[in-house]
Amino acid sequence: MSRKRATSYDVARLAGVSQSAVSRVFSPNGSASSKTRKKVLAAADELGFAPNPIAKSLSLGRSRMAGLVVTQYTQQNYPIPLKSALDVISKSGDSLLTQIVDASDDGDDAVRQLLLKRVDFILCAASLSWNATMECRDANVPLVMINRRAECPGVDTIGSPNAGIMKEVAELLYDRGARAPVFLGGGVRNWVSVERCRGLVEASAQVGLAPPVVLDADFNYDGGRAAMRSLAPCIGTFDAVVTASDAMAIGAIDVLRQELALKVPEDVQVVGHDDVEAGRFQAYRLTTVRQDMHTIFSRAIELAFSKARDFGRKEESIIVQNKLIERATTTSPADSSNNRTR
Amino acid sequence: MSRKRATSYDVARLAGVSQSAVSRVFSPNGSASSKTRKKVLAAADELGFAPNPIAKSLSLGRSRMAGLVVTQYTQQNYPIPLKSALDVISKSGDSLLTQIVDASDDGDDAVRQLLLKRVDFILCAASLSWNATMECRDANVPLVMINRRAECPGVDTIGSPNAGIMKEVAELLYDRGARAPVFLGGGVRNWVSVERCRGLVEASAQVGLAPPVVLDADFNYDGGRAAMRSLAPCIGTFDAVVTASDAMAIGAIDVLRQELALKVPEDVQVVGHDDVEAGRFQAYRLTTVRQDMHTIFSRAIELAFSKARDFGRKEESIIVQNKLIERATTTSPADSSNNRTR
DNA sequence: TTGAAAGCGCTAACAT
């Protein structure tokens, strides 16, 4: 029967109490005698009543909606963030408004949209201009930058040690006999890529690898292929490829094997980044870096909540450990000892 | 300056007009003299005013939010739907509330959540019980089922000809010399899988293929691997594998090549479904079926809008053509003519 | 504990 949804007034009338009594029964800290409560609940049940969240929002001044900005790449290769964010947010009964931006764009427009929609806070996994960042502050909307740096103070930040983990990558490579790495990145506008690159360059010097040759390309499969092809004239001058994304790594491997007739990992070792599903395919078994996205997003939300409670507090900066996953695109210890003795 | 956001009253006062004048200026069909309009716009600009969508929703009785239910599989392998839906919805200034359900679950809970949030309509790409379907109707919330069937009348439906396209798949396979196909599906609770299976079975009879052996497994890479392994004792009895998803197809290919020492496509041809990114990797070059997700979602939204306009109208059922994409896991015409002559 | 009443910020019918 599709008549209009019941309101708290309908429930009140049926239960023979005031509307505010109904409101109290449905409020976490409402006080009501168990007698009223029972009457109200019965009436509510009979009418199929549930409080209207929109009216609630208007009254409370909080929309109970969170905003999430992710790049298309993230959305495609990390099923986790969306799902994680959704789970955490839903748990408290809130909703999630998602905006997807192209990898090459910043999140400014997306954030502005979310601000217009009056979200309570924003998680942003895309770069953001100083202006857009300030707009959040002016609107008193907590902003948490995920795997990006904040353009101005007062903004919480959380992410993986994108540069730091490269030390481990460099050590692994050195240990497995590689000496001359190439880095495939996504360009200077891609923050995580820049960090990963910097990390590799610094670590290479420390562990004794040659200074990496750095190449930029699209952050995807085709980008990896294109970059690798452009390296064809240099075959023999490098023995490892480190990429800023798994998609690029997989593209690189395909070209290495099928077009350049090189063996992975015997001739060239490859390390990716992100641990996407395809990296586990038997055809690749890609050595890569996995970020703990679930923790990142869960804690990002905690940060936002705490900021909402005390908007004036100093910004926090959290780093969630990531992990190097060894698979078959780096040589096994046994093989590498052969390499090293030769 | 983080003072409270300006309301239409603030603007009205500053502009020296009534609050309703402000409302009119910001309404699509509001009438206002260009003089008032100018004053209002100036004041609004000065105060950084934008209408509060929550108050608007309460007043209008429409939340201007749409609900989307997708399975984890879809969200992971189809970046398109979310992005498409988002684009189409955003264009009209609305928001999108997404719910992700596990492949094995139905969308009932997700839909109920969305109903509580008072979305204006729901796009559901997960199966839905009769009950949940009725709850949408009772709440006067248009529901569009995407690539699933509706459990009761009055519900719009849109999707690909999941069974129909299998005729083309069967013909291709026959043409390329295959005679004995195996079908790898996702189980009876997976509607698209069931349809694709039915389509293949029917088409096989028509074009002269042997009745397909049907196997169910998880809808993903590991499922494809497991299913293929279980077929090891039957090597030689089949010459084609058709799967309900690309992920399964890729898993099957890896086992075929690496564990069963079979050649794809020479010994066994493989056809997947969905055209996921990994299918384009050079290591696979998977022949597959592509659905026009963008059109599906765009038109689904149109359906929902039209239903909202006239909730009583009869249900519509739209089919958006899909397309068989031939790549390298089916033999090329040249090879197959060899096959056929031998 | 309970009820009455004043908002929250907007839209829309009504009157001018």
Place this chain on the structure above:
DNA sequence: ATGTTAGCGCTTTCAA
């Protein structure tokens, strides 16, 4: 064309 007013469905003081 513009202003006045009554909602939309809640939460939350304030009294009782």
